[in-house]
Amino acid sequence: MSLASSTSSFLSAPLERRRRVPDALRQRIEISCDRCKKRKRKCTRPDEDEACVACSQAGAACISTLPRKRRNLPSRSKRYATLDAIVRKLYPDEEVDTVEGLAGIAERLGIEVAELVGAHGQTSGESIEPWSPSAQNPASFENPELPPEGYLVPAPRGGHHYVGPASLVYFAKCVRHLVAKSNTLKKPSYDEAGLRRYLQAAEFTAYKVSHTIEANIQGHPATFAAGHEQALSVTSPADLRSETSPNGTASRDIRLPERAISDALVNAFFDRVHPNFPVLHKGAFLVSYKQSLAYIDHTTDPGDACTVYMVLTLGAQALEGVLGQSQALQQTYLSIVIREGLGRLVLTSNLANVQALLLLSLYQHNAGERNTAWILIGQAIRAAVASGLHRDGENCDLNPFERNIRRVVWWTLHTFEQTVSLALGRPSFSDVINVNAKIPETLFETGIGLPAGYLQHYVSLSHFMVKIKKINAILSVHYQEPRQLVERYAGVIAIHAEIINWKKSLPDSLSLGQSFETPIHRRLVLLLLIWADYLESVLCRPYLLARVHQDLEQSVQSSEIGEVAGLSVSAAHASVTKLLILAEYGLLESSVWLDFYCAQHAIMVVSLHFLGQPCSTEWDDTRESIASLISVSQTMRLAPTYRITMNVALQLSCIAGIGPEIPVSLGTEPPHRSDVSLKPNLSQSHLLSGIDMDSFSQLEQIFGPVPHPVDQSEPAMYGDLYNLGYMDETSNPWDFFDIGSFTGDTLQTLPESDPAAEVTHGYEGQ
Template sequence: MEGTSSNTTHSRRVPLEKRKRTETSCDKCKTRKQKCDRIAGKERCRYCEIHGIQCQTTQLRKKRLYGSAESLGGRLILLESLVKGLVPEADLSSNDEMQRLGKSLGIPLPVVEETTSGQSNGEGENSANAKAATRDDEDDGLPLLPDQQGHVQYIGPSSSFSFHLHLRRLIGNNPAREFEMFGKNAVSEDDEPGDRRGSLMSDYPSPSDAVGDIDGPVLDSLIDAYFDLIHSDFPVLHEASFRETYEMWSRSESSTDPAWLCGLFCVFILARRVSTITIPLEAEKKWWRHVQTLLPTVFFTSNLYTVQTLMLAALHLHNTSHRDACWNITGTAVRIAFAIGLHRDHVKHNQSPLGRELRKQLWWTLYAFEHMQVSSYDRPSAIAYTLSIVSPPNERIVGVAGHCPQDFMKWSQRLVLLLGSACRALNPTGAGASTVEETHSGPLSPAAHCLRDLDKWREALPAHLRLEVTDSLAPSSQRPLLLLHVQYFYIRVLIARAALLHRATNLSNHALAPLSQNLLTISEICIDSGRSLACIMRKLDEIHHFNAVTWWDMFYTVAASLVLVLDVICQVKQDKPQHPADSLKLLRDLATLTDRQLQNPKVPGSMRTWGVIVVEVSSKVEQFVAMTLSRTSGDAHSMAASHESMLTSNEALVHSSAVHKATYAHFNSTRENAPQFWTFAEDSDGHLQDWCWDDIGAMLRGDNSTA
């Protein structure tokens, strides 16, 4: 029996002299993807012998992979998790990033080609050309947009502005490609360039003269307003130290550091927007002229005051439609931060514990502020990826323990790092975004990788930092906690919105065209996150902590609104008129609260631009849905009933994510109609006019100036 089995097994083996497979192919035959026919007794194969070329074998033999695609995918996920567990900040989004990671860790890695080994040269070129064509279709031209100074600025294809342009085309309006938020020159907009310095030096020869027209108690109230309403969002100063230096300057101005003095004027400028005391606009112009005069001196110094001052000036420029100048100054602050070692935890230089913790706080505020701009413009970050991470500051030492929940800064720091990872995932090479399929397809795609990290972050949150406990917190801690979750949902929207835009475009162009399951899933994640983001912005408005004057609240509101618009488009294109009611209701709520905020004359230019977009898209989507229903409904009564159902429905927002269901359920309670904490004055003109696409186009072209 055993002999029979052995003979059968042996008989199935092909004798060596009859084997056709080549044990080792030469490099030329491997390149040709052809059989390497070895000639007995010859050093060269038949092809190389015929063509008279050198026959050599230097390329490694291709290793076979055993197992199904599912098992290999699971194995790769486990390997990725192991690497992330050992190196939490590792970027595994591309082969180049993993090569750099291995080099930084001293681990030699083999060189892996990006192209698939089973493709021929021609196939590889065709694939590359197809991807390039897809990328060109998605980017729609070179992302250089004219600003208000007659120059062009780079706005990446994954930027918020590009996303907005694509959405407008989807609804049927081709916008002018000009960017108003990159406004006129921030230095010479008030005076002629030749007269500015002479006028300043003659009218205000010393910094004390710039504040001489305002009483000391009024200036004190501005400092109070800054630390009460702005500092928690943008912690770059230490209140006790700043007040001590301010009192010393009030008594004797001669020995004050120019960088600190420049920062003082920036504090006054920012606080004027939120103060309940009316400060004339002319005072702000005086302060800003002094900032312009002091900035050249500040640029040539490298200390903590310099970084603080540049960040305060950048925030003012960001808010007043000078986001290009804000970008430049933020980059300068990053370089100076490197120069004084803010990016290194071990750089102590015999400093006090307070000094060391303030350096950490300043670094992470700068990191977050810079990466928010990176996410908005889709530009490369000035802060290079590094494995040397600064630890979060001690909340008790820096004095924020009473203004935010415990361990808030630690979890905020982790989330900021995830924002940086998301920016790199959307543009891994720094030279342009990948196609939607490349970024979002598969379990190891950059988008899936970032979304898993975000889920892990949220699952690990301690109970006292979850949304459900918001109402039980002290009023001073509610806004920081809500903003923490606002940033979480914003990052999810940032990662997934390209998939949702692709889905909406696909439905508009080819109503029955199939969409891959990966893109469909990620687009649903974007919708869920956009709705949750809208709910939190509405919650901030309900508790009177919506800041439309000095922080990113309007920007987040726009991000949520555009997602809601795309959700409505998708549902309408799929002939589901009853489904977009939830998104329409949320969009209408956002437009209402934004319209109310815009009545405040202190809302600066950038925020006003974003606010008008929210009001405008809400009105336009209402018209879009009504027109679509009127075309598809043959019965006027049926159309009216469907429209009424769409306007009154307010069911649970999120259907595919249990986590987001809880978010919506928590914030969908009855809301109070109370006056806004951030509203300081009402406009007698009442509501804004009804906006249309031409109005928003004129606004973005700069036809209408903003304050």
Template sequence: MPGFNHNMETELQQNETMVQPEQTRSRFLNSCNGCRARKVRCIKQRESDVVCINCRKRSEDCRFSRTKVRKARSAKGQSRRQTKNPDAADPVTPLSRAPSSPCARSQPDNLMASPSRRSIVGSSDAEAQFVPSGTGTTYAANQMASTTPVDYPVIMANEQDVSISSLAYFSNSKLIALSRRIGTTQVADLLAKVEAAVKSTTRSPGGVSPYPNNLEKEARSVTLSQQCRLDYIQSYFDQVHPLYPFLDRASFENRARSSRVGDIGSVDPAWCALYHAVLGLGSLYHECGSFDAFSGTAWDIFRVSLDFFPRIVFGQINLATVQAMAAMAIFSVTYEALPIEGVLISEAARIVSHFQITKAEACKTNQEFQRTFWVIYSLESEYCLNTGRSSIIPSHDISCPIPQTNLPFLSGFNWLQCKAKHAQMASDIYQRLFSVKARSSSQALRRREASRCLEELEAWRLSVPESFRYAIM
């Protein structure tokens, strides 16, 4: 990947040198040469300072290079160029500047449906649509009125950070270089389409609150027959439990039959939240789900669990509490609750970390506690790696044993141990490759670490039974 990134940036620089603008002016870049080389944010303590904080700490010279910025072209010159080359391509619009209106989001559909391919001309006006490499992110960060996190793109990377999510690879400069290389803007169109679709799914809809206003009303709205409840529980243990094996099926089903779950006021809040989260997950396999956030029958069932969320967080911590948070965290990775995935997973991880459930002494000999911890840890580690943040649960401070947990269709294979190992590797990979400390390391060191990570991942893959092992294409 680093070699590919270098080639893309080199091509962009070559493309820029080939184009001689009619009128140019120069200005200083907002990021010094050292910070641009290290790909870190260039920050001054005061606006009048001539040395940034990073260079002061490193006792290095802080130099700001100049860049040439094309002035606005006259309408007469633009019309002359359009007359000479009527087939010139439209500018490639970076996703970070793509319009977010409904009309704008529908444009990629029309572009993708068109059979014609739009070509990129070497001297097109696309350069004017892009911020020069290494300046856009820093300049925006230094402004008093910056965009809010909800406005940030989901699948676009900025020019300085390693990534902002697991989907973020193309920055503005890489996108225009790639478009010129392949001779079409269809990649940009496709990314704009994916960006709009992902944002509509992962961001909370405007004016929609996932939190219920009235618990009694929510509970009464969930009218399920006894047979439906039994079917949903059966589907949960058949489909979900093998992947997240933290519940004891016999004890859960016995309590579900004996408890008066319809009487919300007399039931333990943690148990009621766990029960409805299990029902919600099981109902997904009975055509009760939805691809829209906060909608569908499964979501209506889960809203009862969500209402107990404050009581769980501020209540007494026991096995039912931790299991309820684990079930709610699992439900958060579905389409119905994807906008609140981070809240539920992070809170589950905070609870097990704050109450020292990571320690062997806390779990003692209770295997349900142990299995629940490792399920929460695996969810949180993978979520943090995918979203570019450090884990709440430090992997070096875990002494909780991993109980033997076999898959019903693959006896002799400890599935939970395999899943826990993968989660520990995900947490370790973030620290070694994507953390702030890792980004300040040299490129050669990061390449060596990346090679070691690939070797460890391959060793983990080979430890899985061949019949259950995924293949590398």
């Protein structure tokens, strides 16, 4: 018989004939060790208390910690499967996977079960355990249920962006629903205060969800460099080609700015960016930078060259409003990196490439392109793992400097990715299981300008982000179901206690109330504590949503929800207090780091509290702190990402009645031209009737004056960020707060919709 025919005969034989062990003798092994389960082999042991044969031969520890594998439902009767599902649904917090657990439930219900259970605890029926996705205890945070599905938001340039239920975008969606339920915005108002509140909220109503992820700002260097628009009278990358160098992007030399400007950009980078994002060693970088003189030679490694360009670009971003050619410089060198260097960065992996990708992702994040930043971070993680940065180089002959700079880059990448992942509600990819990279040595850490022990505690704080993101995703979608939140109260309080213990574990050098060696030391310590407050507030945020929902519904509130909601507001207040200290010392960063992530979130949390309890006096000092923080923000130049999110937070604060007062004239004086570079869109002129144009010069300048064109006609990059949202309905149809349209003498509101339908409607066309 041929091999083919014998194989065919074997495959066509009935299943019973092919089994090596007769059905009568087949039995399931009671206990299998973890090692045998992973290798999918039979676990044979002489005695249940002895090690199995395989582990004994391998000299490995024989332990059993993994859960017993479940059989599929098709192997059970439909009746048993149905009964099992009913029991699990009725008793989600009970142990229903063992006979003892079921017997306990039956005993409490007064059901006699003695005749159903045998001497060895086995039922008289089948003993196969059914598979069910709800088998895990839904109240468990050690192994919580899978997070709910996120949402696909249509992107400005086509396609979709995914945002998870733990994201700030989903939080804003929930807030919108609560504002729509608020009676405050449903009562027609014709007085000055009512009109002022509406106008202050109008900008928020005009923003699209996708603009908070991918701003696509016309005229911004990031938009131009990505090839989405033409150059706007700035130096073209082609103009920087050396006259003596050969043609072609792969072989030409790139001219740097004149030395005084170049030095200013490098100094700005190491003064403003590097302390927050230490992916470079200043001394090592300056050595190579000074050797480059006027040109980046075409033989320079692409990673090293792109790192220099990104240092110049981020330095120019930090000097916006100070350096006249900042926009032109950003556009020039960012274009070189994206159009000519990026393809080479992503195809090879080394330390310099990872550093360049990280700097590029930070710039894109600041520039409103958070989705692009997310993609670049993912590429940086892949390149870092491919280069072994997640390992400590135990098998390589690395000198102490190389080993420590690799550690710094890896952990900076890890913490940045965790932060962005939490904000977008997306999974993290830097949590690879075989990381053994250590924290840099203290001498090296202080040598790059960080306080001793800072990075260790920052990394340990980032570990909370994974837990918080997972739990927040589960709880946020259930904020209208108090029972779901009450069931998970203990788990949330446990994680909150871990954060409090983390704060208590900080050494004196990383605590308030002590003298700081340098301003940077003061800033980093305050920022570390601010991030802890931020995470604490995010953790408890779903309970605040639930409490405000109950406030608006005037329903009975549980003490657990009120307690945890108060923790969220308290943490937000604590972060605002520290942010004001940073501002007092001139250390609050508005352009090149994420300070205003925390500011925006704190303002929204406190505003949400007052939306539900407008007459509350418990947090009056918080109300004053929020007003102070907003006033400080209005004097600063915010990068696009933080400008967009702060505009959102400001409008919510105004709707909640805790925002700054902006005078609005209702007189009939003829409008006159005000000295601003942006004007409201008059295509909706019915919105503007009876309003003095002078008021718009104040209303549209929410965070400082729009920059006037300088030198080479600086693009009006903030047009869609400053205006109050008077846009064509066809181009921007989404009313964020569902507060309706203002038609001169009537304020119409949309009917309330159910949250599930609102998700689909809310993101439509965004």
